Amino acid sequence: MTDTKRYLIRDTRVLGGERTDILLGSGRIEQIGADLPADGAEVVDAAGAIALPGLVDLHTHLREPGREDAETVATGSRSAAMGGYTAVFAMANTDPVADTAGVVEQVWRLGRDAGYCDVHPVGAVTVGLGGRQLAELGAMADSPARVRVFSDDGMCVSDALLMRRALEYVKAFGGVVAQHAQEPRLTEGAQMNEGVVSDRLGLAGWPAVAEEAIIARDCLLAEHVGSRLHVCHVSTRGSVQIIRWAKSRGCDVTAEVTPHHLLLTDELAESYDPVYKVNPPLRTAEDVEALREGLADGTIDIVATDHAPHPSEAKETEWGQAAMGMLGLETALSVVQHTMVDTGRLDWAGVARRMSATPARIGRVTDQGRPVAVGEPANITLYDPTATRVVDPSAMASKSRNSPYVGMTLPGRVLATFLRGVPTVLDGKIQ
Amino acid sequence: MRHLLSTGDLTRDEAVLILDTAKELAQVGERSVKKLPTLRGRTVVNLFYEDSTRTRISFEAAAKRMSADVINFSARGSSVAKGESLKDTALTLQAMGADGVVIRHSASGAARRLADWVDGAVVNAGDGTHEHPTQALLDAFTMRERMGRLEDLRVAVVGDIRHSRVARSNVLLLNTLGAEVTLVAPPTLLPVSVGTWPCSVSYDLDEVLPKSDVVMMLRVQAERMNASFFPSAREYSRRYGLDADRFARMAEHAIVMHPGPMIRGMEISAEVADSPRSTVVEQVTNGVSVRMAVLYLLLGGAMQTTGNQGETR
Ligand SMILES: [Zn+2]
Numbered sequence: 001m002t003d004t005k006r007y008l009i010r011d012t013r014v015l016g017g018e019r020t021d022i023l024l025g026s027g028r029i030e031q032i033g034a035d036l037p038a039d040g041a042e043v044v045d046a047a048g049a050i051a052l053p054g055l056v057d058l059h060t061h062l063r064e065p066g067r068e069d070a071e072t073v074a075t076g077s078r079s080a081a082m083g084g085y086t087a088v089f090a091m092a093n094t095d096p097v098a099d100t101a102g103v104v105e106q107v108w109r110l111g112r113d114a115g116y117c118d119v120h121p122v123g124a125v126t127v128g129l130g131g132r133q134l135a136e137l138g139a140m141a142d143s144p145a146r147v148r149v150f151s152d153d154g155m156c157v158s159d160a161l162l163m164r165r166a167l168e169y170v171k172a173f174g175g176v177v178a179q180h181a182q183e184p185r186l187t188e189g190a191q192m193n194e195g196v197v198s199d200r201l202g203l204a205g206w207p208a209v210a211e212e213a214i215i216a217r218d219c220l221l222a223e224h225v226g227s228r229l230h231v232c233h234v235s236t237r238g239s240v241q242i243i244r245w246a247k248s249r250g251c252d253v254t255a256e257v258t259p260h261h262l263l264l265t266d267e268l269a270e271s272y273d274p275v276y277k278v279n280p281p282l283r284t285a286e287d288v289e290a291l292r293e294g295l296a297d298g299t300i301d302i303v304a305t306d307h308a309p310h311p312s313e314a315k316e317t318e319w320g321q322a323a324m325g326m327l328g329l330e331t332a333l334s335v336v337q338h339t340m341v342d343t344g345r346l347d348w349a350g351v352a353r354r355m356s357a358t359p360a361r362i363g364r365v366t367d368q369g370r371p372v373a374v375g376e377p378a379n380i381t382l383y384d385p386t387a388t389r390v391v392d393p394s395a396m397a398s399k400s401r402n403s404p405y406v407g408m409t410l411p412g413r414v415l416a417t418f419l420r421g422v423p424t425v426l427d428g429k430i431q
Numbered sequence: 432m433r434h435l436l437s438t439g440d441l442t443r444d445e446a447v448l449i450l451d452t453a454k455e456l457a458q459v460g461e462r463s464v465k466k467l468p469t470l471r472g473r474t475v476v477n478l479f480y481e482d483s484t485r486t487r488i489s490f491e492a493a494a495k496r497m498s499a500d501v502i503n504f505s506a507r508g509s510s511v512a513k514g515e516s517l518k519d520t521a522l523t524l525q526a527m528g529a530d531g532v533v534i535r536h537s538a539s540g541a542a543r544r545l546a547d548w549v550d551g552a553v554v555n556a557g558d559g560t561h562e563h564p565t566q567a568l569l570d571a572f573t574m575r576e577r578m579g580r581l582e583d584l585r586v587a588v589v590g591d592i593r594h595s596r597v598a599r600s601n602v603l604l605l606n607t608l609g610a611e612v613t614l615v616a617p618p619t620l621l622p623v624s625v626g627t628w629p630c631s632v633s634y635d636l637d638e639v640l641p642k643s644d645v646v647m648m649l650r651v652q653a654e655r656m657n658a659s660f661f662p663s664a665r666e667y668s669r670r671y672g673l674d675a676d677r678f679a680r681m682a683e684h685a686i687v688m689h690p691g692p693m694i695r696g697m698e699i700s701a702e703v704a705d706s707p708r709s710t711v712v713e714q715v716t717n718g719v720s721v722r723m724a725v726l727y728l729l730l731g732g733a734m735q736t737t738g739n740q741g742e743t744r
Binding site: 204319 | 439442489509517518539540541543544559560561562596599621623624627628695
């Protein structure tokens, strides 16, 4: 999907370096340098903005097939583009579940047809997310969707033997198992983080140890069989410590943290407003601190959104009945800036690694997450970190509105997103 | 005070005001004509998503004694059963001009959510495993009547604390009112963060019992046993049940309370439940007075009751 049209990005900084211009053509970065001649190219004024490699989200819920009222591949990938993403990995917990070559190919085609970003389907590890029988992982890997990430996200592969087998099996095609770490028995009926606040609110607790115990087990399993493990949405201090320990032993484990776990705490549940209900739940301030530290020192490899759209009726209800999950794509970069860059923990190169290069590497995608350099694919996000905005739900491209940041003032604004040289967002508007 | 959602929201003065008001209104219950014009023209809706005949009747009696119009809205067989959301119901109540809504719901926080959606006063009549503030108020009222004070009163609350909205509301309220609460339960039935609560904790009923002025027994549900919170009903009863032997080891002035309904045998023996030192029946009576006081104060009725207004403590 290239375009004959060329674009000249005027006056930007590559990862916050020197001021420069960038010329895009034929889907690639043709030239980088000061004061390039426009030469018939459409000029995009990027004064004040930095040029980041197009963001890659390893953990997105697009809801199609099955819950098109919440999101579709088209609306979700539009939302991704608005957030500066050029590729997303679409989780398998759709209806039907993405556990066959047919469903993953359908999702992949829908993404290609929509054209707002690359949509890489994630394949389910087990049939129907049932946790009993391996899905046909090889067929999904061999399909046109070329699935490399497998996850029962939403559910934990809690059977230790099945987890071992999955880890071993995907080695045949360079796959990775992305685990939603949640010991099911310890979290039966769980509504929020188990602790002082859950006790006060009378909501059943989701204890940190239910996440930590699975992560510890899986790291040992992955080490034992020599496989790659990816840990989804790490949310506790103990999990960070366990992953740090596993990496020090040489275990091939990567981990992600969501923007909301970097910012929000379980105290927000005091309102009983289910917009704050998410799985894993919002944790304590100490957990948030440990997650920021873990992301800064590389223990946690990437930021992934866990973008989880829900229609309003699933959220405007009692806490106990409400669906779990929150939007993330259109606010992720701002939240990362707020929690990691503005606090001096990461520079923009560090952000680019954690939100573009490393997720692409984990997902085995080669034409995304590349540096902004001559000859590379023109996947670029122009982001103005000096702007601020009050998060406005009516301005969102997602079909749903369950964002916990509504009304919050966040830094930064995505000015433009280019997918292989074609703008999907320009001047902050979807193209 | 616009709603009564949690006893944790009550200041000491507000809590005392409710108890004092209840004391005055209680005298109405002793008259032959048990009716006051106080809330005439006001509409109170009893919105019960969870069956609780006792609590509903208590609120209904309280409202009617003050001449309020009462609408009983039971979720069973209503549009709620057909899937209408709490928010839709709230909008309906709003349209009906409900001045007060008494809500009982199986979901923690349902009362709080409702308060976001309606203009009228919301009274939490029990929400999930969160709180049951009027129960705590009637318990405090009963203790004060029996013992003459609440300050420094030593109250043991025994049983399934973790899942008990009554325990949660009582700990907060009794702490505000100056009583010393000790929670007694096996560790599995205590909240994980109980160490941060304003009370003491013990696993040993026999140790706490002789030092207590009030022993409040809580309901233990059979499903807790099935979920391995304790090994068997027999073991629970032996370690945490209030039988005649244990009763005999209580201080002579001490009283026994139970929010009801009681499981005789397992958590409390029949002779204890029926003893004059058991307040089970008074608790029911006091429940009406306390709920009258709450509705009166929230709905801003005109005080023209007993002529005993100067009474304070
Ligand atoms: Zn998940």
